[in-house]
Amino acid sequence: MPEMMPSFHNPPLILVADDDKxxxxGVRQAMEQDGYQVIEAHDGNTCLSVFERVRPDVVLLDAIMPAIDGFTCCRRIQEMSGIRRxxxxxxxxxxxxxSVDKAFSVGAVDYITKPIHWAVLRQRVKRLIQQVRLYQQLETANHELQRLAAIDxxxxxxxxxxxDEYLQQEWQRMLREQLPLSLILCDIDCFKLYNDTYGHQAGDDCLRQVAQVIQNAAKRAIDLPARYGGEEFAVILPNxxxxxxxxxxQDIQTGVKNLQISHTASKVCDTVTVxxxxxxTIPSVITSPELLINAxxxxxxxxxxxxxxxxxTCLS
Known part of the structure; x- marks a missing residue:
C-alpha cells in the first residue's frame, strides 16, 4: 500500500527563517496573532535542521541569509519533503x-517583499494553510479508497x-534477492454443509473468525493473509x-480448531476445521508465481x- 501522508499540526506550525531578529x-507576532505555532531559525543551516526535526506545515523564508541562502534552502526543503510538498x-x-523567477523555480509557492504588509502576509499564510489542509484531506480520502479497494x-x-498484486511484487523481490517465497492455501472443510445447516449469516461469522485466526498467524508485516475466494484463504510468506x-x-490449523465452532454436519468432526x-520456492527467471499457486x-x-x-506440502 502507498505510504501515508505526514499528519498536520494542530494548531498549524510555521517555521520562520530570517537572519534579522x-x-x-514581527513575523512571529503576526502568526501567533492568528493562532499558529511558530518556530524560528536564524540562518539556512538552522532552518534545514529545524525543518527535518519538526516538519512544519508552512515555511516563511528569507531569500538572503548567511551560509545557505533562501533559494538553496527552499530547494533542499522540497527535496526533504518527499510526498508532501x-x-x-x-x-x-x-x-x-x-529573483522572483528563481524563487518559484526552487519550489516556493508564494512571494512577498519587504517592508512587509502584515495584513497581506497573514492572508497569504491563511490561504496556504487552507491549501495544505485540503491537500491532506484529499490524500487521506485517496488512501482510504485505496485501502478499501484492497480489502475484503x-x-x-x-x-x-x-x-494477485502482492504475489507478483514479492515474487520479483525474492527473485532479485534470491530468497524463498512460500504460499499457503487454506480451505474451510465442508463449508457448504455448514451454510446449509446454520444459514449464511452464521457462515459469514464463521468466515470472519477463521480470517482472524489466519491474520493472527501471519505475524510479520510482510506476510499477507487474503481471502482467495469463497471459503478459501491464502497467506503469502516472503523470505x-x-x-x-x-x-x-500449523498455527492456523490449531487456531481454527480452538475456535470450537460447532459443525455437526461436517464429515471430519463436530467442529469447523481447515x-x-x-x-x-526460490523464484527464478524460468518459473512464475502461477507455479507456486498450482503447487x-x-x-x-x-x-x-x-x-x-x-x-x-508441495515444492513448486
Missing amino acids: TMRL TPVLMITGLEDQD SLTQVANRRRF TDQEGAILVA SLGVSN ADKALYQAKAEGRDRYC
Whole structure:
C-alpha cells in the first residue's frame, strides 16, 4: 500500500527563517496573532535542521541569509519533503524578475517583499494553510479508497486483487534477492454443509473468525493473509522457507480448531476445521508465481483427499 501522508499540526506550525531578529519577531507576532505555532531559525543551516526535526506545515523564508541562502534552502526543503510538498513563502527585499523567477523555480509557492504588509502576509499564510489542509484531506480520502479497494469487506483481510498484486511484487523481490517465497492455501472443510445447516449469516461469522485466526498467524508485516475466494484463504510468506511456512500452517490449523465452532454436519468432526496446502520456492527467471499457486493447490487437494483437517506440502 502507498505510504501515508505526514499528519498536520494542530494548531498549524510555521517555521520562520530570517537572519534579522527584529523581522523574525514581527513575523512571529503576526502568526501567533492568528493562532499558529511558530518556530524560528536564524540562518539556512538552522532552518534545514529545524525543518527535518519538526516538519512544519508552512515555511516563511528569507531569500538572503548567511551560509545557505533562501533559494538553496527552499530547494533542499522540497527535496526533504518527499510526498508532501511543504509550502514555502519567500520574504525578501529582492523585487527583480530574476529573483522572483528563481524563487518559484526552487519550489516556493508564494512571494512577498519587504517592508512587509502584515495584513497581506497573514492572508497569504491563511490561504496556504487552507491549501495544505485540503491537500491532506484529499490524500487521506485517496488512501482510504485505496485501502478499501484492497480489502475484503466481509473478513477485513486482503482481497483477491490485492493478493494477485502482492504475489507478483514479492515474487520479483525474492527473485532479485534470491530468497524463498512460500504460499499457503487454506480451505474451510465442508463449508457448504455448514451454510446449509446454520444459514449464511452464521457462515459469514464463521468466515470472519477463521480470517482472524489466519491474520493472527501471519505475524510479520510482510506476510499477507487474503481471502482467495469463497471459503478459501491464502497467506503469502516472503523470505520464508518450507519449515517456516509449515509452522504458520500449523498455527492456523490449531487456531481454527480452538475456535470450537460447532459443525455437526461436517464429515471430519463436530467442529469447523481447515485443510491447508503449503508450497515453497526460490523464484527464478524460468518459473512464475502461477507455479507456486498450482503447487499449493495440489497440496491442498492432497490434504482434502487424505481426510481434511490437515496440511500437506508441495515444492513448486
